[in-house]
Amino acid sequence: MSPPAIPSREEIHQWLLDFHSTSAALDAENYVDKFFTPTATIHFGNLPPVSGRENILAMFTQTFAALDSMEHEVVHFDIVPGTGRVYQAADITYVVKGDPKREVFTVRGLAVCDWPEEAEGEGGVMRAQRMQIFLDPSAVFARMGEVAAARAGAGV
Template sequence: MTTQEHHAEAIAWLEDFHRHMDALDSNLAIPKFYTDDCVLTFAANPAITGKADIINFFDSQFPHLESMKHTIKHVDVLPDRIYQEADIRYVAKGDPERKEISITGMAVFGRKPGDEKMSFFTVYLDPTALRERIMAVAAGSI
């Protein structure tokens, strides 16, 4: 494969990954895209190893969301990983205004070209605005 073909293949994989994750169903997305011993490091949280614990992590997060939508901004493909910049738009569950919270993030996917699953997933973002909105909705102050 040429560099251009590796890049196109990585973008197609990322789009499929985000389509599954944005559906907010970890039981569909995690088995499809994560290796059994995958290591997830999400923002300032401790690293999580293994599909079961990763599913539990997302199952604790997704119920607070009405929606999540990733827009890929930039992708770099290396032989053993993908670097991706993205904008993520969230709506907190129960938000009467359905206000979109936009967060820019950077992620590193431990995936070689052609692999179906990643061995690690490291996400760099600041979830403060989303966390504050979820708390305000839960408190009824919106």
């Protein structure tokens, strides 16, 4: 099996921008179907990998439901020549849904994305087969827990 043809740097950059703007809409189904193969695997840090469309969709549905907003700013990215692999650093800004303080959390992350040989989905959009994401969202998740506990204590 030969490595996939790699798009130009400009095409990869545009894909990253589209990938992040689609995730910012917090529509898990559209995001997963547009940007991941049906057999994709996502691996967040030391958590167990999540594989397959339904499991990935469930993960993003749960996460997106707890967010009011999520924005990514691409800091830089590198393409590994002769492979379908891109490394990307980004600053991700989160606001937790229902947070009366509307506290903004910015987390630096690094993602490694692999595309299979035939990675195009509907409309010719490249879809990831494997993604490894390295970040520490603990402050965001802690705030999600605080907001949920406050809502539960208020009977909401």
